[in-house]
Amino acid sequence: MGCGPGSREAGGQVLEIIEPAETPTGPIGSTDWMEEASCAGHSDLFFAPFAERPEARVRREAAARIICQGCAGVAACQEYARSNRELGFWGGESESERAEAGFPPTTPIIGRKRVAEQRARDAMASAS
């Protein structure tokens, strides 16, 4: 099976890319669940630092996953992150897991941490 316009190959697999229904002008979906976010104050675990080594990423994402498992908003958070093609770890799901599910981030790699942090701040601000 080859890659078509709605797919891409990664890690030996052809991934179906689910395109957004329209070009978003702001966050898609409710952010009410952020009021009960268990990750508040732990953004260092949810967004990769510059030049993070793979081993450190595994440890960081494992710690983030544990926090998500105890969060009441996990399902809504995952849906929000998928809809908005977020960077970082959201709703118990890493960027690569979201991409494998068909929701890859749309932000260029350069400046991703800064963009991710700003988007998280914007989302938190719009939730309060």
Ligand code: SF4
């Ligand atoms: S599911 Fe995880 S990333 Fe989402 S709000 Fe809860 S703790 Fe934060």
